[in-house]
Amino acid sequence: MGTSTSTTGGPAEDGNLVLGPPEIARALTRIAHEILERNKGGADLVLLGIPTRGLPLARRLAERLVAVEPGLSAAGLVGSLDVTMHRDDLAQHPTRPIGTTRVPGDGIDGRVVVLVDDVLFSGRTIRAALDAISDLGRPRAVQLAALVDRGHRELPIRADYVGKNLPTSTTERVRVLLDETDGRDAVLIEGGTR
DSSP: OOOOOSSTTOEETTEEEEEOHHHHHHHHHHHHHHHHHHTTSSTTEEEEEOTTTHHHHHHHHHHHHHHHSTTSOHHHHEEEOOOGGGOSOTTTOTTOOOOOOBOOTTOSTTSEEEEEEEEESSSHHHHHHHHHHHHHOOOSEEEEEEEEEOOOOSSSOOOSEEEEEOOOOTTOEEEEEOHHHHSSOEEEEESSOO
8 A cells, every 4th residue: 555645745545646635625615715705795606516526526615605604505506517418529438427417496597607627627528518507597607616727728718716726747637536426535646757
């Protein structure tokens, strides 16, 4: 079994650890505060998590929003947005499972939708998410929160809220592990040469 550290930049058994649990928690708290500040509160917000790891991140953000604005309901803020049928790479990966889209009861019309994803890379997932949103309604605005922005954009898409900007080479892989899906919180860089 390899060594693992809880400090940023140390080795981990699956790659180089970039963010551990404390750093992920701080990044999400900061993003939540930025969302509330930019939108002058949370009354019109909807957080749509992009499965798989965007959804638990959206739930964590909602909990932080409610901690700052107790009048909000975490369950009423969060939904999930499956983008599978809107992806432009279905021909290369035709066996993708179809996920579930669930929108909070008040819908998205006239509200501020914050898309939540774990890693922003080429921008193609977010492009697909924008297409999927247009099938659901007409929000007042759409914003993007990403735990990690690793660069290498292929489309003109930029995150409004970023936990960590992480310049990478195209040969490296950024893996986000979350307690809800993987049993632990970590952001790792694998492969490439560092």
